[in-house]
Amino acid sequence: MKKSNGNLIHSFNIAVFISGRGSNLLSIIKKSLKRNSVFKVSLVLSNKGSAKGLELAKKYGIKTLVSDFTKSKAKEKKVIKIVNKNQIKLICLAGFMKILSNNFIKSFRGKIINIHPSLLPKYKGLNTHEKVVKNKDTYTGCTVHFVTKKLDSGEIILKKKVRVKINDNKITIEKKVLKIEHKIYPEAIVKVLSNF
Numbered sequence: 244m245k246k247s248n249g250n251l252i253h254s255f256n257i258a259v260f261i262s263g264r265g266s267n268l269l270s271i272i273k274k275s276l277k278r279n280s281v282f283k284v285s286l287v288l289s290n291k292g293s294a295k296g297l298e299l300a301k302k303y304g305i306k307t308l309v310s311d312f313t314k315s316k317a318k319e320k321k322v323i324k325i326v327n328k329n330q331i332k333l334i335c336l337a338g339f340m341k342i343l344s345n346n347f348i349k350s351f352r353g354k355i356i357n358i359h360p361s362l363l364p365k366y367k368g369l370n371t372h373e374k375v376v377k378n379k380d381t382y383t384g385c386t387v388h389f390v391t392k393k394l395d396s397g398e399i400i401l402k403k404k405v406r407v408k409i410n411d412n413k414i415t416i417e418k419k420v421l422k423i424e425h426k427i428y429p430e431a432i433v434k435v436l437s438n439f
């Protein structure tokens with residue numbers, strides 16, 4: 244609990260799971276460092292030791308963990324234990340390229356969210372920007388949603404659109420979408436936590 248203007252603010256511990264670059268992780272960390280933030284990034288987990296985002300987490304003094312736990316029950320059990328020990332209230336997948344087991348999802352029911360680079364339910368899965376180009380869509384965007392057993396299908400928390408112009412390509416679309424991802428992911432986290 245923190246005090247602001249005499250009011251108590253609850254600060255929730257969150258974990259961010261990554262596999263690579265970590266640009267969404269950075270936007271989440273930056274939001275968490277703002278005055279009166281309602282959350283703190285207490286743990287960053289990567290399934291890959293080479294993930295650039297791990298360096299970012301270390302730079303900000305955040306506890307890191309490298310574990311490719313999705314294919315080992317024993318490793319998964321350990322991760323569940325660590326998440327609980329750190330009193331993590333929300334797990335945010337940010338470019339985490341592994342599928343979580345049903346057991347893991349059940350262990351944190353309603354407490355795992357993900358960001359997806361399309362306007363769900365359109366374009367579940369990979370290569371979303373290629374699909375936008377191929378179908379000559381005039382809009383695309385990103386979606387933050389709850390993680391359930393069915394890939395990219397859980398309840399939508401926030402969604403934001405961006406215009407696709409005639410000379411846009413996969414790269415320029417990715418850039419545009421990433422920019423709005425960085426805006427809505429921290430907002431979605433606050434929205435979810437406000438219901439806890």
Ligand code: GRF
Pocket residue numbers: 261262263264265266267268296337338339358359360421424
């Ligand atoms: C983002 O586009 C996210 O929507 C997708 O993977 C990418 C991760 O980027 N799931 P980063 O690691 O956050 O920079």
